[in-house]
Amino acid sequence: MGKREDELRVLFIKGMNEPMSRRGFLRRAGTTGLVLAGAGWLAGCGDDGGGSGDTEMSDQLNIYNWSDYIAEDTIPNFEEEFGVSVTYDNYSSNDTLLAKLQSGATGYDIIVPSDYMVTTMRQLDLLQPINLDNVPNIENLYPRFREAPFDPGNEYSIPWQWGTTGIGYNMEQVPDFRPSWEMMWDEKYSGKITMLTEIRDVFAVALFRLGYDINTTDAAQINEAKDMLLEQKPLLKHYTSDTYIDELASNDTWLAHGYSGDVFQAVAENESVGYAIPEEGAVIWVDSMCIPKDAPHKYTAEAFMNYVLQPEVGAAISNYVWYASPNQAAEEFIDPEILQDPAIYPPEEVEARLQFIEDLGDATTLYNDAFAELRAT
Numbered sequence: 001m002g003k004r005e006d007e008l009r010v011l012f013i014k015g016m017n018e019p020m021s022r023r024g025f026l027r028r029a030g031t032t033g034l035v036l037a038g039a040g041w042l043a044g045c046g047d048d049g050g051g052s053g054d055t056e057m058s059d060q061l062n063i064y065n066w067s068d069y070i071a072e073d074t075i076p077n078f079e080e081e082f083g084v085s086v087t088y089d090n091y092s093s094n095d096t097l098l099a100k101l102q103s104g105a106t107g108y109d110i111i112v113p114s115d116y117m118v119t120t121m122r123q124l125d126l127l128q129p130i131n132l133d134n135v136p137n138i139e140n141l142y143p144r145f146r147e148a149p150f151d152p153g154n155e156y157s158i159p160w161q162w163g164t165t166g167i168g169y170n171m172e173q174v175p176d177f178r179p180s181w182e183m184m185w186d187e188k189y190s191g192k193i194t195m196l197t198e199i200r201d202v203f204a205v206a207l208f209r210l211g212y213d214i215n216t217t218d219a220a221q222i223n224e225a226k227d228m229l230l231e232q233k234p235l236l237k238h239y240t241s242d243t244y245i246d247e248l249a250s251n252d253t254w255l256a257h258g259y260s261g262d263v264f265q266a267v268a269e270n271e272s273v274g275y276a277i278p279e280e281g282a283v284i285w286v287d288s289m290c291i292p293k294d295a296p297h298k299y300t301a302e303a304f305m306n307y308v309l310q311p312e313v314g315a316a317i318s319n320y321v322w323y324a325s326p327n328q329a330a331e332e333f334i335d336p337e338i339l340q341d342p343a344i345y346p347p348e349e350v351e352a353r354l355q356f357i358e359d360l361g362d363a364t365t366l367y368n369d370a371f372a373e374l375r376a377t
């Protein structure tokens, strides 16, 4: 039975007001890369050797994470508690992260790829195993995150946050909004629509619309999806994976393909903004902390992972960015408004309509080539 035949569920989110000041922080972190401390790490000042037997804290840690994805005090508190200087840089798609890692030694100790990208990176031998003896707080995870299909037993990855990819929309400007991906092709809203930059996420939208499997390796179906995206392209303001938060908040964008928590961050600034999980289905994802093969400060990376898994630390991140936490022990510290929000923690019947992107091995080239054509046209 196809997804279209399922009973369909819609989720609209309003409200969730929050002081403006938090956005100032997120904006800085998102656009420039938040360099909090520490100079010269690219020159290779790692002093803990990086071997798997390390038990020494380094005085430096280099993190590469998604933009708009951390609480204001997560890094400063770690620096203070452990006497470590953290360099914190941002990216806004798995494709950018992968390209960076493939370009050679990056100096990063922690990266945060999504589920399917963990698999891809493992296959490309870009990651190293985590020594869980150094991460006793791993026990705080919900059981399902100890046994995720992309990495059962957390050998290479420890979940950071999880969420969905849906539509952020302006309720005033789009009065006829329906929770359907079709809205993203509505000519009435030409110039006010944005799509993410991540290849597989973008193709998933067209594949959902077509009623195909978002993990198809059928070249004809991928080609059909590309044609559909080509048809959409003239209607787009642009492809963006980070500026849409501000654009939704300032009414410059009315329909944005976006990540759940990012849209909620716009909702906090503009109560006309809502979030919907389209009826055709949507992508669910889990982003996880991983250690690159050539990380200079492995032990300190594991100490950071253990720190993030502390209940209060994990809860503070979710309370700030409005993504769901994989940390069960954090639950009691997470705002009830977030915990009870069905768009952040989708109920089972909604989850049944959500799908993970999967690593497709060599067939990934079909998507990469089609996307290159789309962007070049």
Ligand code: N2P
Pocket: 066, 067, 068, 069, 114, 259, 262, 285, 287
């Ligand atoms: C944070 C977006 C993270 C979600 N801005 C993407 N998996």
